Amino acid sequence: MKELIQFYLDPRNDLWGQTITFFGLCLIPIAVSIVLGVMIGILVYRNAVLSFVAINLSNLIRAIPVIAALFIFVPIFKIGFLPAAIALSLLGIPPVLLNTYVGLRGIDPAAIEAARGMGMTDLQIMLRVQAPLVLPVLAAGVRTCAVQVVATAPLGGLIGAGGYGEYIIDGVNRLDTIEILAGSILVAALAMLFEIGLSVAEKRLTPAGLRVRAVGI
Amino acid sequence: MAEISFQAITKQFGSSTKPSVDAVTFTVPSDTTCMFVGKSGAGKTTLLRMVNRLIEPTSGKIVIAGANVLEEDPIELRRHIGYVIQQVGLFPHMTVAENIRVTAEVTGGWKKSRLDARVDELLDLVGLPPSEYRRRFPRELSGGQQQRVGLARALTTDPMILLMDEPFGALDAITRAQMQDELLRIQSNVRKTILFVTHDLEEALKLGDLIAVMHQGKLEQLGAPVDLLTHPVNDMVARLVGSDNILRELQYLTAATAATAGARGRFAPGEALPGCPRDASLLSAMLKLFETGAPALVLESPGAGVGGGAGGGSGASGGGGGAAGDYITLASIISTLMKGRSREGWPESATLAASGADSGNSGNSGNGGNGGKGADGLALAKA
Ligand SMILES: Nc1ncnc2c1ncn2[C@@H]1O[C@H](COP(=O)(O)OP(=O)(O)O)[C@@H](O)[C@H]1O
Ligand SMILES: [Mg+2]
Numbered sequence: 113m114k115e116l117i118q119f120y121l122d123p124r125n126d127l128w129g130q131t132i133t134f135f136g137l138c139l140i141p142i143a144v145s146i147v148l149g150v151m152i153g154i155l156v157y158r159n160a161v162l163s164f165v166a167i168n169l170s171n172l173i174r175a176i177p178v179i180a181a182l183f184i185f186v187p188i189f190k191i192g193f194l195p196a197a198i199a200l201s202l203l204g205i206p207p208v209l210l211n212t213y214v215g216l217r218g219i220d221p222a223a224i225e226a227a228r229g230m231g232m233t234d235l236q237i238m239l240r241v242q243a244p245l246v247l248p249v250l251a252a253g254v255r256t257c258a259v260q261v262v263a264t265a266p267l268g269g270l271i272g273a274g275g276y277g278e279y280i281i282d283g284v285n286r287l288d289t290i291e292i293l294a295g296s297i298l299v300a301a302l303a304m305l306f307e308i309g310l311s312v313a314e315k316r317l318t319p320a321g322l323r324v325r326a327v328g329i
Numbered sequence: 330m331a332e333i334s335f336q337a338i339t340k341q342f343g344s345s346t347k348p349s350v351d352a353v354t355f356t357v358p359s360d361t362t363c364m365f366v367g368k369s370g371a372g373k374t375t376l377l378r379m380v381n382r383l384i385e386p387t388s389g390k391i392v393i394a395g396a397n398v399l400e401e402d403p404i405e406l407r408r409h410i411g412y413v414i415q416q417v418g419l420f421p422h423m424t425v426a427e428n429i430r431v432t433a434e435v436t437g438g439w440k441k442s443r444l445d446a447r448v449d450e451l452l453d454l455v456g457l458p459p460s461e462y463r464r465r466f467p468r469e470l471s472g473g474q475q476q477r478v479g480l481a482r483a484l485t486t487d488p489m490i491l492l493m494d495e496p497f498g499a500l501d502a503i504t505r506a507q508m509q510d511e512l513l514r515i516q517s518n519v520r521k522t523i524l525f526v527t528h529d530l531e532e533a534l535k536l537g538d539l540i541a542v543m544h545q546g547k548l549e550q551l552g553a554p555v556d557l558l559t560h561p562v563n564d565m566v567a568r569l570v571g572s573d574n575i576l577r578e579l580q581y582l583t584a585a586t587a588a589t590a591g592a593r594g595r596f597a598p599g600e601a602l603p604g605c606p607r608d609a610s611l612l613s614a615m616l617k618l619f620e621t622g623a624p625a626l627v628l629e630s631p632g633a634g635v636g637g638g639a640g641g642g643s644g645a646s647g648g649g650g651g652a653a654g655d656y657i658t659l660a661s662i663i664s665t666l667m668k669g670r671s672r673e674g675w676p677e678s679a680t681l682a683a684s685g686a687d688s689g690n691s692g693n694s695g696n697g698g699n700g701g702k703g704a705d706g707l708a709l710a711k712a
Contacts, residue, residue, distance in 0.1 A: 226418030229381060229492075230432045230482070231408035240431065244422045319422035321466035 119294045125279070131298075134275030137193065137265045138258075138302070141200035145257050148201070149208025150250065157216040167213065170206035178203065178264050186271055196273035200264060204257040211253025215246035248318040255310035262303040266295065276302075331394050331489035331522045333357045333380065338389035340375050349375045351546035352389065357539060359394075359489075362516060362523040364533035366569065367543035373526040376543070377492050380524060381410045393490065408436045411483030411491040411521070415498045417475045419467040425452070425478050426463040432485035451481040454518070456511060473504040477511070484519070493525045497532070509535055530570060534558075534581050542566050554581060559668075578666055579612035587611055588628055589661035604629045605657060611665070614657050625658045 120127050156162035173181075181203055185195035219242060227237045269277025279295030282288070334356040341348040350372040357363040365373040378384040380391055382403040391398045398406055419428050426448045433439040433447070449459040455477040467475055476496060483491060497505040509532060516523065527533050533540050534554045542549040542557065550562045558581055561567035571577050585607040605614045605626035614626060 220416070220418060220421070222414060222416035222418030223420055224418070225383075225414060225416075226412070226479075226482075227420075228383060229407060229412030229414070230435060231404050231406070232435050233404055236435055240435075241420055321422045321424065321468065 115290045116294055116297075119290055125294075130275055130278060133193070133273075134265060134277070134298075134302075137197060137200065137268055137273055137275045138262050141197050141204050141261050141265075142254075142258050144197075144201040145204030145208050145261070146254055149205045149253070149257070150212050152205070153209045153212025153216065157213050163213060166209060170209050173202060174206050178267060179270075182264075182267050182271060191272040193268075193273045196265070196268035196271055200261050200268070203264060204261045207253045207256035207260065208250070209253075211249050211256075212246065215249030216242065218249065219245050244319055248314060251310065251314035251317050255307065255314060258306040258310060259303055262299065262306055266299050330359050332359045333490065333522055333524065334390075334392040335376070336390040336392060338376070338379060338391055339387045340372075340379060340384060341387045348387070348546050350379070350386075353543075353546075353548045355541060355548055355551045357522060357524065359522055360520040361538040362525060362536055363539040363541055364537035365524065365526045365541050365543055366528065366530060366533045367549075368569075369528065371543040372546040373528075373543050374494055377494055377524055377526050380490070380492055381407045381412060383407075408486065409488050409490070411488045413476075413479050413483045413491065413493040413496045415495040417467075417472075417479040419475055419478055419482075421467050423466075424463065425457070425465050425467070425470070428467065428478055429482050429485055432482050436486055447485065451484055454484070454515060455481045457481075471504075473500055473508060476500065476508060480512075480515070484515075487519075489522060491521045491523045493523065495526050495528070498527070498529070505529075505532075512536060534570075534577075540570075542569060544569075555583075555586070558582065559586070575666055576612075579615065580610055582611045582665065583607060584609045584611060584614040584626075584628060584657050587614070587657050587661045587665040589656050589658060602627045602656075611662055615659070615662055618657075618659055618662075625656045628655050628657055 119125060152166055156166040176184075181199045182196060185198050189195040189198065223241055223245075224237060227241050232240065265273075265275060266277030266280050268275060269279075269281035276295045276298045279291050280299075283291030283293075283295060335353050337352045337354050338350060339348050339352050340350040353372075353376060365376060367373055375384055379386050380393075380398065382398060386399070420431065423431065429448045429451055430439075430444050433444055439447075448463065452459040452462055457474060457477055462470075462474070462478075467478070470478065479496070497508045500508060513536065525533075525536060527536075537554055539551060540554055540557055541551045544565055550557060550566045552560070557566065557570045558578060561570060584605050588607075603617060603621045603623050603626050605617055605628055607628050607630055617626060
């Protein structure tokens with residue numbers, strides 16, 4: 113315990129710098145995944161062919177081993193933060209995309225028909241009807257995405273992305289249990305923080321009128 | 330004020346070889362209820378949805394109160410037309426009150442306090458006590474209650490036109506009959522021009538001032554329910570409306586249609602005959618003849634002593650002397666039923682085929698309370 117605190121306080125370990133890097137390595141891919149996942153979901157949900165392609169591609173991505181995904185971009189972007197961030201973004205898209213799609217498809221078409229019939233514009237339909245109904249489902253997807261990205265980000269240490277992963281990788285290389293532990297604890301804590309925070313957000317976002325069954329992806 | 334006129338309106342979907350709605354031309358006068366009937370796929374929904382431009386016509390015009398809807402902004406247009414569909418489509422995340430007010434919020438220009446009052450007013454109108462239902466969510470309502478909210482929502486901004494696409498089609502027979510009565514009551518209060526799609530003929534006869542019979546995209550006949558029963562333009566319409574269905578005629582034709590003058594001489598002078606309102610159904614007149622054992626009934630004008638326009642027959646109500654055509658007898662009822670039946674003789678297979686399943690269960694519903702339909706000038710029986 114004491115050694116652990118000593119490790120964190122040791123300026124050579126640059127806890128602050130690594131924390132910023134690690135947060136960047138998580139938050140940027142999560143944000144990119146949300147934006148792209150939602151956008152693609154909205155673009156494809158009305159078209160059977162596009163949906164089919166998007167969903168199967170998502171499943172394909174999920175089938176790629178995390179390690180492999182991490183190394184895929186190395187030949188193009190070399191090592192460092194960027195290839196890791198891109199790989200993590202790619203990994204994060206499927207849960208967001210799938211939940212966006214499922215959420216949109218789950219809206220009663222009659223509600224949309226009624227909305228159009230009463231003279232709502234497309235924007236009004238989106239803001240007043242679709243968004244409130246999709247958000248809880250989407251939140252479940254974001255939670256999955258976030259936890260997955262945080263859990264995978266330490267592997268970025270393998271390709272020199274920095275962050276807490278560096279402690280773990282370095283610790284393994286040097287068989288330094290304290291260093292391994294120091295990195296692992298931080299990663300686990302962060303993953304749990306995301307999980308809890310986003311669960312709360314998800315409940316908050318579920319309108320009282322419906323108890324949406326979150327789609328487990 | 331909101332007369333709706335269809336002018337050679339045509340819709341051919343890109344994928345199909347023949348038009349779904351084919352050069353349909355007719356006019357629905359302001360404040361009347363026009364029922365679209367016809368088999369599934371006849372083009373009723375397509376015709377209806379062209380009115381608020383959820384479907385764009387291929388050619389032709391729809392003119393509402395003098396303005397061609399094709400020249401209006403579709404969004405603005407829809408905000409001035411109420412729309413009710415079978416699946417209701419309430420917004421599940423909004424309370425009943427929010428569902429009703431959203432129509433006005435989207436349109437804009439409503440004060441919040443005015444809107445609160447409006448919501449309660451509408452809930453009362455559709456028979457849902459506001460204090461109990463305002464805060465409920467759609468999933469806490471029965472199907473019938475949901476459709477009441479659907480109707481309230483369509484009325485929020487007090488549109489002059491109401492489009493209804495099989496609004497009661499998903500309800501059980503009893504609830505459906507209740508909702509029909511409610512609609513009659515509401516319509517007598519608010520007076521809208523209503524276009525109402527149904528495939529239930531009893532519903533059409535009960536609710537319609539006018540019935541438009543559609544078949545394969547074409548308008549086969551437009552007329553008052555009695556016209557359709559008594560003068561179907563062809564066999565298709567005759568079969569569809571079951572104008573050869575005796576029970577239906579007894580239910581929907583009025584005693585006045587069987588009025589006869591010739592009977593008078595055959596009664597003992599001064600004999601007191603029971604009376605029968607002119608707008609009573611033939612069925613109730615016949616039952617009264619059986620019950621009382623009288624040889625004839627004296628037709629009474631419904632508005633006798635009240636309505637100034639009751640005209641010639643109003644003096645008859647006592648039971649003494651009356652003008653020509655003031656009696657109804659079993660013989661006159663039978664001869665009315667036999668009229669127009671010469672074509673096919675007594676109904677056999679056609680009756681069963683056309684109306685068997687339908688009138689079997691919903692026939693009862695015709696006898697539910699009547700909301701007083703206020704359809705002036707129509708000789709429809711108030712069962
Ligand atoms: N969006 C559409 N695309 C292609 N064909 C359609 C579409 N909507 C309706 N139709 C066709 O138009 C015809 C009339 O349909 P509809 O108006 O729904 O009939 P109804 O309401 O009388 O049952 C049917 O043959 C139907 O298949
Ligand atoms: Mg239809």
